Amino acid sequence: MLTFYNELHAQHRGRHEFFRGALVPCFEKPERADSVLAELGRRGLGRIVTPQGVPLMSLERIHTPRYLHFLRTAWSEWIALDPANAGRDALPSVWPVRSLRHDIEPDNFTARMGLYSMDSGTPLTAGTWTAAKTGADCAVNAAHALRLGERGAFVLSRPPGHHAGKDFFGGYCFLNNAALAAQHMLDDGARKVAILDIDYHHGNGTQSIFYDRSDVLFISIHADPRSDYPFYLGHADERGEGAGHGFNMNLPLAQGSSAHAWFAALETACIRLGSFGADALVVSLGVDTFAGDPLSHFALQSADYLKIGARLAYLNLPTAFIFEGGYAVKELGVNVVNVLEGFETAL
Amino acid sequence: MLTFYNELHAQHRGRHEFFRGALVPCFEKPERADSVLAELGRRGLGRIVTPQGVPLMSLERIHTPRYLHFLRTAWSEWIALDPANAGRDALPSVWPVRSLRHDIEPDNFTARMGLYSMDSGTPLTAGTWTAAKTGADCAVNAAHALRLGERGAFVLSRPPGHHAGKDFFGGYCFLNNAALAAQHMLDDGARKVAILDIDYHHGNGTQSIFYDRSDVLFISIHADPRSDYPFYLGHADERGEGAGHGFNMNLPLAQGSSAHAWFAALETACIRLGSFGADALVVSLGVDTFAGDPLSHFALQSADYLKIGARLAYLNLPTAFIFEGGYAVKELGVNVVNVLEGFETAL
Numbered sequence: 140m141l142t143f144y145n146e147l148h149a150q151h152r153g154r155h156e157f158f159r160g161a162l163v164p165c166f167e168k169p170e171r172a173d174s175v176l177a178e179l180g181r182r183g184l185g186r187i188v189t190p191q192g193v194p195l196m197s198l199e200r201i202h203t204p205r206y207l208h209f210l211r212t213a214w215s216e217w218i219a220l221d222p223a224n225a226g227r228d229a230l231p232s233v234w235p236v237r238s239l240r241h242d243i244e245p246d247n248f249t250a251r252m253g254l255y256s257m258d259s260g261t262p263l264t265a266g267t268w269t270a271a272k273t274g275a276d277c278a279v280n281a282a283h284a285l286r287l288g289e290r291g292a293f294v295l296s297r298p299p300g301h302h303a304g305k306d307f308f309g310g311y312c313f314l315n316n317a318a319l320a321a322q323h324m325l326d327d328g329a330r331k332v333a334i335l336d337i338d339y340h341h342g343n344g345t346q347s348i349f350y351d352r353s354d355v356l357f358i359s360i361h362a363d364p365r366s367d368y369p370f371y372l373g374h375a376d377e378r379g380e381g382a383g384h385g386f387n388m389n390l391p392l393a394q395g396s397s398a399h400a401w402f403a404a405l406e407t408a409c410i411r412l413g414s415f416g417a418d419a420l421v422v423s424l425g426v427d428t429f430a431g432d433p434l435s436h437f438a439l440q441s442a443d444y445l446k447i448g449a450r451l452a453y454l455n456l457p458t459a460f461i462f463e464g465g466y467a468v469k470e471l472g473v474n475v476v477n478v479l480e481g482f483e484t485a486l
Numbered sequence: 487m488l489t490f491y492n493e494l495h496a497q498h499r500g501r502h503e504f505f506r507g508a509l510v511p512c513f514e515k516p517e518r519a520d521s522v523l524a525e526l527g528r529r530g531l532g533r534i535v536t537p538q539g540v541p542l543m544s545l546e547r548i549h550t551p552r553y554l555h556f557l558r559t560a561w562s563e564w565i566a567l568d569p570a571n572a573g574r575d576a577l578p579s580v581w582p583v584r585s586l587r588h589d590i591e592p593d594n595f596t597a598r599m600g601l602y603s604m605d606s607g608t609p610l611t612a613g614t615w616t617a618a619k620t621g622a623d624c625a626v627n628a629a630h631a632l633r634l635g636e637r638g639a640f641v642l643s644r645p646p647g648h649h650a651g652k653d654f655f656g657g658y659c660f661l662n663n664a665a666l667a668a669q670h671m672l673d674d675g676a677r678k679v680a681i682l683d684i685d686y687h688h689g690n691g692t693q694s695i696f697y698d699r700s701d702v703l704f705i706s707i708h709a710d711p712r713s714d715y716p717f718y719l720g721h722a723d724e725r726g727e728g729a730g731h732g733f734n735m736n737l738p739l740a741q742g743s744s745a746h747a748w749f750a751a752l753e754t755a756c757i758r759l760g761s762f763g764a765d766a767l768v769v770s771l772g773v774d775t776f777a778g779d780p781l782s783h784f785a786l787q788s789a790d791y792l793k794i795g796a797r798l799a800y801l802n803l804p805t806a807f808i809f810e811g812g813y814a815v816k817e818l819g820v821n822v823v824n825v826l827e828g829f830e831t832a833l
């Protein structure tokens with residue numbers, strides 16, 4: 140298995156997220172990727188490579204040019220507002236809900252930041268664009284490797300991506316790496332690509348990007364949005380729209396669901412994946428389903444991640460694993476690499 | 487002129503608003519109403535009365551039951567999350583932008599708070615519901631007084647109201663007092679009511695509430711939303727929709743516009759008001775158009791507010807003035823009462 144590693148991930152290092160009326164330390168931190176890299180080194184699961192940079196045009200296949208322009212220039216605009224901002228993360232504080240417009244981009248920076256966001260838990264920092272862009276490079280490179288014949292590829296990057304929509308950030312995500320990987324394979328000749336999102340949280344960004352399309356099947360196993368982030372998407376009745384009807388499948392589970400219930404949902408997902416007939420699979424690999432995760436309420440144990448990898452191997456598809464969430468830093472490496480090792484050794 | 491005074495306004499006393507990535511002291515504070523009350527006392531402009539409570543059903547004429555239920559119970563839910571929250575204002579941190587749903591109300595408190603808000607600059611505190619409800623009482627009472635024959639009534643209350651939509655708070659506003667006053671007059675037999683919003687900021691909540699109706703004409707003179715709050719509404723091309731087409735008029739002005747330009751816009755507004763043929767007028771009276779306002783960029787002087795009141799008097803309509811914004815606390819009383827005195831003494 141080839142690992143595309145984002146060496147610049149640590150340039151995205153948020154100080155605070157805004158939660159329940161207060162600034163609190165960030166859960167999404169550089170040590171997360173370090174934990175996975177260290178475990179990969181210990182197990183020797185294959186080459187770790189640095190990605191080639193991809194043109195902005197590749198990102199525009201998924202994200203709007205207006206949004207990408209905002210992300211690229213946001214930090215310098217933020218500093219221009221007040222030099223003291225260099226010591227402070229940028230976070231949004233106003234947003235266009237129902238009845239408010241999003242067709243006109245305001246001049247005001249705060250207003251634009253709110254236009255392009257869904258929460259104030261996702262700090263934008265000096266290095267955010269560099270880290271996120273290099274992560275997107277990794278995702279496109281991994282997709283390309285599959286097209287060139289690799290059976291498996293792993294994108295080891297942060298910030299994660301699955302909550303990012305075509306024109307907004309949130310949930311620690313800025314660029315949707317899974318969507319970029321899937322789109323690249325389609326642009327390179329694949330007919331159909333499936334995305335399986337097994338992060339604890341629903342992949343609202345990925346779902347919304349492909350919601351009206353039949354060439355990408357999106358399946359997500361996640362905590363019920365009534366209780367968990369992203370709250371406003373991920374219900375079972377969301378099946379796709381227009382040409383995409385029937386190509387979106389949500390499998391929400393209640394907080395506290397057992398590993399048994401989780402694997403039953405995985406089996407449902409695998410059956411649908413089998414009938415879809417994809418040329419390739421993208422896995423949004425979050426391991427915040429771990430029993431010891433500080434943000435989450437599922438019950439998987441480290442050994443369960445080996446089983447997940449093995450089950451996915453039996454789908455017999457070229458597969459790109461994209462690192463998403465998971466906040467139990469100490470066990471993160473073991474859990475993620477267990478999935479990869481399960482995949483590598485199953486067949 | 488009768489003044490309906492919200493004696494409980496000081497129960498809404500926010501500690502902080504979240505702005506540019508930091509918690510900063512609130513601009514919208516009890517001293518604002520105190521300044522106006524003191525000046526009213528000095529000038530002896532008529533009786534100051536306490537409102538009768540109105541049934542929740544009156545509020546449901548404008549706001550959704552779901553939203554009102556949230557506002558009424560939010561503080562106790564907030565405390566239930568963590569007793570330490572008693573010392574902290576409630577502020578939202580996640581929201582449903584494009585592609586996210588708002589038809590399902592999540593169970594999670596943070597998610598509901600975000601569902602019903604448009605910014606994190608509007609702290610919800612222990613006394614917010616009491617203050618806002620009593621303010622709404624004042625607005626409905628003032629409307630009723632006009633229907634009983636009063637020529638003018640003034641609602642002296644905070645928090646303000648014009649940014650609040652039918653199901654969201656923001657811009658320091660929770661219940662839309664101007665909309666409640668207008669609706670009460672219609673429910674009591676008025677055929678048509680006009681609302682003129684002269685706050686520095688566009689009255690996005692009021693506009694959106696009446697956007698598809700022809701029985702309420704909404705006109706707003708305000709700073710261009712490209713540069714100023716509420717950013718996502720208030721453009722000149724918003725003319726109403728459906729039956730409401732032609733019954734919404736926005737007169738945005740650039741930051742730094744002169745008093746001359748402002749009065750030219752007022753004249754445009756008055757001409758449209760004249761042709762509408764309203765039975766009554768509601769004025770959203772913000773005085774953050776004042777040259778010395780700390781949040782704003784218009785150039786009106788204190789004497790200009792006398793002229794505004796006089797010009798409105800010549801419309802010859804029963805008129806309810808609703809106190810909205812204005813943050814130059816020292817001059818606030820003089821500026822607001824100048825409008826009322828100009829109105830009283832013009833004819």
Ligand SMILES: [Zn+2]
Binds near residue numbers: 427465
């Ligand atoms: Zn997650």
Ligand SMILES: [Zn+2]
Binds near residue numbers: 772
């Ligand atoms: Zn204002």
